[in-house]
Structures are given as C-alpha cells and as structure tokens.
Amino acid sequence: MTLAATSSIAAGAHTLTAKHGDAACNQSAASTALTITVDTTAPVITSAATASFTENGTGTAYTETVTDASTVTHSLSGSDASKFNINSSTGAVTFASAPNFESPQDVDANNIYDIVVTATDAAGNVGLTKGVAITVTNANEDPVTSGKPLANKTVVVNQAFSYNTSTGFTDPDAGSILTCSATGLPAGFTINPTRGVLSGTAASTFAATSITVTANDGSLSSSQSFTLEAVNGLIISSISHSTTTVKGGTALSFTVTMSENVTVTTTGGNPILTLSVNGQSVTATYSSGNGTSAPTFTATAPATGDGNAASVSAITIPGTSSIKDSATSAKNLLTTVMVEEHHGAGDSQYRHAGPDA
Numbered sequence: 001m002t003l004a005a006t007s008s009i010a011a012g013a014h015t016l017t018a019k020h021g022d023a024a025c026n027q028s029a030a031s032t033a034l035t036i037t038v039d040t041t042a043p044v045i046t047s048a049a050t051a052s053f054t055e056n057g058t059g060t061a062y063t064e065t066v067t068d069a070s071t072v073t074h075s076l077s078g079s080d081a082s083k084f085n086i087n088s089s090t091g092a093v094t095f096a097s098a099p100n101f102e103s104p105q106d107v108d109a110n111n112i113y114d115i116v117v118t119a120t121d122a123a124g125n126v127g128l129t130k131g132v133a134i135t136v137t138n139a140n141e142d143p144v145t146s147g148k149p150l151a152n153k154t155v156v157v158n159q160a161f162s163y164n165t166s167t168g169f170t171d172p173d174a175g176s177i178l179t180c181s182a183t184g185l186p187a188g189f190t191i192n193p194t195r196g197v198l199s200g201t202a203a204s205t206f207a208a209t210s211i212t213v214t215a216n217d218g219s220l221s222s223s224q225s226f227t228l229e230a231v232n233g234l235i236i237s238s239i240s241h242s243t244t245t246v247k248g249g250t251a252l253s254f255t256v257t258m259s260e261n262v263t264v265t266t267t268g269g270n271p272i273l274t275l276s277v278n279g280q281s282v283t284a285t286y287s288s289g290n291g292t293s294a295p296t297f298t299a300t301a302p303a304t305g306d307g308n309a310a311s312v313s314a315i316t317i318p319g320t321s322s323i324k325d326s327a328t329s330a331k332n333l334l335t336t337v338m339v340e341e342h343h344g345a346g347d348s349q350y351r352h353a354g355p356d357a
Contacts, residue, residue: 015033015034015035015036016033016034016035016036040123040125041068041069041121041125042068042121042125042126042127042128043066043067043068043072043119043120043121043125043126043127044066044067044068044127044128045064045065045066045117045119045127045128045129045130046065046066046067047062047063047064047065047066047091047117047130047132048132049130049131049132049133050132050133050134050135051132051133051134051135052134052135052136052137053095053099053134053135053136053137054136054137054138054139055098055099055100055101055102055136055137055138055139056098056099056100056139056141057095057098057099058094058095058098059094060092060093060094061084061093061094061095061134062092062093062115062117062132062134063090063091063092063093064086064091064093064117064119064130065091066091066119066127068119068121068127069121070121070122070123071121071122072091072119072120072121072122073088073089073119073120073121074086074087074088074089074090074091074117074118074119075088075117075118075119075120076093076115076116076117076118077115077116077118077129078114078115078116078131078132079106079107079114079115080106080107080113080114080115081115081116082096083095083096083097083099083105083106083113084096084113084115086117091117091119093115093117093132093134099111099113099136101136101137101138101139102138102172102173102174104136111135111136111137112133112134112135112136113133113134113135113136114131114132114133114134115131115132115134116129116130116131116132117129117130117132138173140173140217140219140220141171141172141173141220142217142220142221142222143169143170143171143176143178143215143216143217143220143221143222144169144170144171144172144222145168145169145170145222145224146167146168146169146170148167148168149168149224149226150165150168150213150224150225150226151226152208152226152227152228152229153226153227153228153229154228154229154230154231155201155202155228155229155230155231156202156230156231156232156233157202157203157204157205157230157231157232157233158201158202158203158233159201159202159233160199160200160201161189161199161200161201161202162197162198162199163197163198163199164195164196164197164198165180165182165191165196165197165198165213165224166178166180166195166196166197166215167196168213168215168224169196169215169222169224171215171217173217176217176218177194177217177218178196178215178216178217179193179194179215179216179217179218180192180193180194180195180196180213180214180215180216181193181213181214181216182198182211182212182213182214183211183212183214184209184210184211184212185198185200185211186200186202186206186209186228186230187203188200188201188202188203189202189228191213196213196215198211198213202230204230205230205231205232206229206230207229208227208228208229209227209228209229210225210226210227211225211226211227211228212224212225213225213226231328232259234258234259234260234262234323234324234325235258235259236256236257236258236259236312237257237258237259238256238257239254239255239256239257239275239311239312240254240255240257241253241254241255247301248301248302248303249300249301249303250300250301251298251299251300251301252282252284252298252299252300252301253287253296253297253298254273254275254284254296254297254298254299255289255294255295255296256273256294256295256296256297257293257294258293258294258295259293260293260325260326260327261291261292261293261325261326261327262289262290262291262292262293262295262323262324262325262326263290263291263322263323263324263325263326263329264286264289264290264295264321264322264323265320265321265322265324266286266321267319267320267321268317268318268319268320268321269318269319269321270285270286270287270318270321271285271286271315271316271317271318271321271322271323272284272285272286272297272315272316272317272318273286273297273312273314273315273316274312274313274314274315274316275299275311275312275313276311276312276313277301277302278302280302281313282299282300282301282302283299284297284298284299285297285298285299286323291326295323
C-alpha cells in the first residue's frame with residue numbers, strides 16, 4: 001500500500017490493517033496492524049536569544065533547547081557561525097577556538113558573536129530559527145613577560161646605574177597599571193614601583209647577585225630574574241706626550257694610561273676625550289692602542305696659553321662604540337669626569353702659535 005504525499009491524513013497515530021481478496025470474493029484474514037504516526041508539528045526553540053561567555057574559556061557557550069515529541073537535529077548559521085561548533089544531538093554550542101576579549105574575532109569586532117540556531121525533528125519539520133547574540137566578557141589575566149628577558153647587568157663602582165625593568169612585562173588587559181617590586185636588591189639600589197626603573201650606585205664590588213622583579217596588576221602577577229654584578233671601573237691613571245715643547249695648532253698625540261688592557265670598538269664612531277690643556281678645551285680622538293693599557297688619542301695643541309697642565313674633563317663614547325677591559329669586557333670606562341693633572345719636568349709643554357716653536 002502506498003500513501004501519496006498529498007494524502008490527507010490527520011496528525012497523530014493511525015493503525016492500518018490490510019486484507020487480500022480474490023476474484024471469487026474470498027478474503028484473507030486481516031494483516032498484522034501497522035501503526036503510523038503523522039507529525040506535522042515543528043520544533044519550538046525555548047532557549048534564550050542571548051548568552052555571555054568569559055574569554056579564554058573552552059566550555060559550552062550556549063545550548064539550544066526545544067520542545068518536540070521526537071528526536072531533534074540542531075544546526076547553526078549566521079554571520080559568526082564559522083567561529084563555533086554545535087553538537088547536532090544536544091544543541092551545545094562551543095567556540096571553535098577560545099575567544100580573546102582583547103582581540104575580538106566576530107564580524108563586527110565588538111565581542112558580540114551573532115549566530116542563528118535551527119532545530120529539525122525526525123519528521124523533517126523545521127522550527128522557526130532563532131538569532132542568538134553571544135557576548136564575550138573580559139577576564140583579568142596575568143601580566144606576562146614581553147618576550148624580552150631581563151638581561152644580566154654589570155655596574156661600575158661609584159657610577160650611577162639605571163635599568164628600566166618594565167620593558168620585560170606586558171599586561172593583556174587594556175588599561176591595566178602594573179606595579180613593580182624587586183627582591184634581592186644589593187645595598188644602595190631601589191626600584192621605582194610605578195615606572196619599574198631599578199637604579200642606584202654600588203659603593204664597592206660585589207659578585208653576581210640574583211634579582212627578581214615582579215609585576216603586579218592588583219591581583220595577579222608574574223616575575224623575571226636577572227643578575228647584577230659590581231666591578232671596579234677602568235681608570236685613566238695618567239696622560240702623557242712624548243714631545244716636550246710644541247707650537248700651538250700642532251697635532252698632538254696623547255698616550256692615555258689605563259688601569260687595565262682595554263678593547264676599543266669604534267662601530268659608532270671613535271671615542272673622544274675632552275681635555276683641559278692649560279685651561280683650554282681640547283678634543284682628543286682615539287687613534288690606536290686596542291688591546292693595550294695605553295691607547296693613544298690625537299688632538300691639536302691650543303693656539304694660546306703656555307704651560308704643562310693637562311686633565312680629562314669629559315669622555316664621549318658615541319653610539320655602539322665602547323672602551324672595555326679586555327679580560328671580561330664587563331668593565332666600562334667611566335664616563336664621569338676624571339681629572340689627572342701633570343706638572344713638572346718631562347711633562348708636555350704647549351706654547352701659543354707663533355713663528356718659533
């Protein structure tokens with residue numbers, strides 16, 4: 001027996017039996033009863049049209065619920081449907097990947113993900129669709145290291161030191177203010193809690209000391225560690241010149257005696273000493289002596305003034321250039337003013353420019 005699609009059968013359960021008759025009007029016994037249920041009622045979605053979900057989560061963001069007499073198949077569509085998965089049996093909707101409040105991936109980029117849920121029952125009846133807005137909410141997240149590990153540092157005794165440790169941390173939460181603290185600080189060093197700048201001056205040498213910096217956003221924190229060591233700096237012990245008397249305006253070659261052998265790099269330009277020669281400012285530029293304790297600097301004798309006093313009033317080491325000890329490359333030439341005066345026999349003498357030397 002075939003029922004045409006256009007057969008008008010009322011909704012509900014119907015019991016059917018069949019008999020077979022021959023040409024002589026003999027009829028068979030009735031067949032076994034067949035029950036047919038006609039379902040014309042579509043599923044009705046009863047779940048809400050909104051939901052909220054905390055960022056970084058991986059659980060169920062929304063569940064489509066329906067009323068229907070038969071098994072229902074759940075599906076979804078909509079502008080942000082690609083960001084979700086739906087369990088066709090249970091109606092559970094989950095994010096395909098954990099959402100990030102700080103980096104919304106919905107079409108409108110406003111952390112409100114718009115989907116449309118649909119339910120279809122076993123008879124093929126499709127219920128009315130429902131638009132659902134799932135809002136991703138913010139969660140306080142740990143401050144994280146910025147991908148810039150705090151570098152180990154060496155300070156020079158009696159030379160001011162400053163290191164901005166805040167560059168080692170970021171907070172995923174927009175607008176969060178980090179407060180920095182430090183443990184293991186040697187005497188004479190402090191950290192600015194709002195700026196993260198660690199500063200101070202070492203009064204004496206000390207071995208590499210581990211310092212842990214912690215950044216706190218008010219409830220969560222993260223930490224990084226680095227070592228700090230204090231060493232004696234390179235010292236200019238004397239300045240000399242082989243020529244006893246020169247005319248003003250003449251090229252001079254100074255030998256600068258250091259406390260240790262030095263390695264001089266000039267990638268950012270030649271280091272410069274500003275000398276005070278008999279009260280006249282003279283610029284002396286590094287020329288040679290890498291690897292020794294007596295590098296030479298060249299300058300021009302002042303045009304006026306006689307005498308034999310020379311001292312260092314300033315040191316300029318440009319850009320990526322450096323003057324460091326050859327043994328460890330840890331000790332930098334002090335850039336504060338160091339004065340070494342020389343007077344008496346054997347010291348250089350300078351006379352102002354004139355016809356005679």
